[in-house]
Amino acid sequence: MSGQRQAVSQVLVVEDEEPIRRFLVTTLEAEGYAVHEASGVREATTLAGNRRIDMYLIDLGLPDGDGVALIQQLREWTRRPIIVLSARSQEAQKVEALDAGADDFLAKPFGAAELHARLRVALRHAAQTTRDGQSALTIGAVTIDLQAKSVSRDNAPVRLTATEWRLLEALAKRSDRVVTSAQLLRDVWGPGHDEQGHYLRIYIRQLRQKLEADPARPAIVLTETGVGYRLLAGAA
Numbered sequence: 001m002s003g004q005r006q007a008v009s010q011v012l013v014v015e016d017e018e019p020i021r022r023f024l025v026t027t028l029e030a031e032g033y034a035v036h037e038a039s040g041v042r043e044a045t046t047l048a049g050n051r052r053i054d055m056y057l058i059d060l061g062l063p064d065g066d067g068v069a070l071i072q073q074l075r076e077w078t079r080r081p082i083i084v085l086s087a088r089s090q091e092a093q094k095v096e097a098l099d100a101g102a103d104d105f106l107a108k109p110f111g112a113a114e115l116h117a118r119l120r121v122a123l124r125h126a127a128q129t130t131r132d133g134q135s136a137l138t139i140g141a142v143t144i145d146l147q148a149k150s151v152s153r154d155n156a157p158v159r160l161t162a163t164e165w166r167l168l169e170a171l172a173k174r175s176d177r178v179v180t181s182a183q184l185l186r187d188v189w190g191p192g193h194d195e196q197g198h199y200l201r202i203y204i205r206q207l208r209q210k211l212e213a214d215p216a217r218p219a220i221v222l223t224e225t226g227v228g229y230r231l232l233a234g235a236a
């Protein structure tokens with residue numbers, strides 16, 4: 001797998017718990033990544049400024065500062081993928097981190113397969129944002145064409161309302177990654193609608209009815225409990 005990569009991707013791991021950091025470093029190095037490690041915010045800031053980092057893995061509970069503040073700081077100058085490592089007790093912080101610009105999260109404990117899947121998705125999307133073209137997404141029987149703004153299922157056109165389309169587009173542009181409810185509400189309904197999660201639930205249900213083989217057991221528009229939604233394109 002690592003042989004497919006053109007250049008070695010440099011990953012900065014920011015994690016204060018030694019066993020988890022060791023696991024990450026060993027696993028990532030085995031997969032061919034070059035890994036830099038930091039155990040706190042200060043060390044991370046220095047490394048981020050001195051190295052050409054392609055991707056960040058950031059734990060939210062750090063001894064010398066706030067992981068969310070670190071993400072906000074990084075987002076002032078870099079668009080490289082940031083994946084948050086969160087414990088079950090950090091649900092609220094996880095959402096804050098995603099809203100601050102993190103691309104995705106891994107909930108502890110996580111395994112090597114999950115880690116690599118998230119990293120591949122993040123790197124692929126980072127590469128895509130610098131290209132144009134590629135505008136159609138095929139997920140099983142469903143094809144979403146972002147340029148033509150059209151959707152088909154089993155080769156038959158699916159009619160979406162303007163709002164349903166904006167919601168699907170917001171999810172498709174970040175396919176395979178989590179999008180928080182606040183981000184979706186802002187993208188689809190505009191600023192000032194952050195509290196109107198019920199709109200979102202109604203339109204997600206409508207989308208599932210139009211796209212999913214079994215709307216009660218969604219395989220395309222997944223719920224990330226307490227966080228938001230993820231359009232599973234399965235490209236990981």
Ligand code: CA
Binds near residue numbers: 015059062
């Ligand atoms: Ca920690």
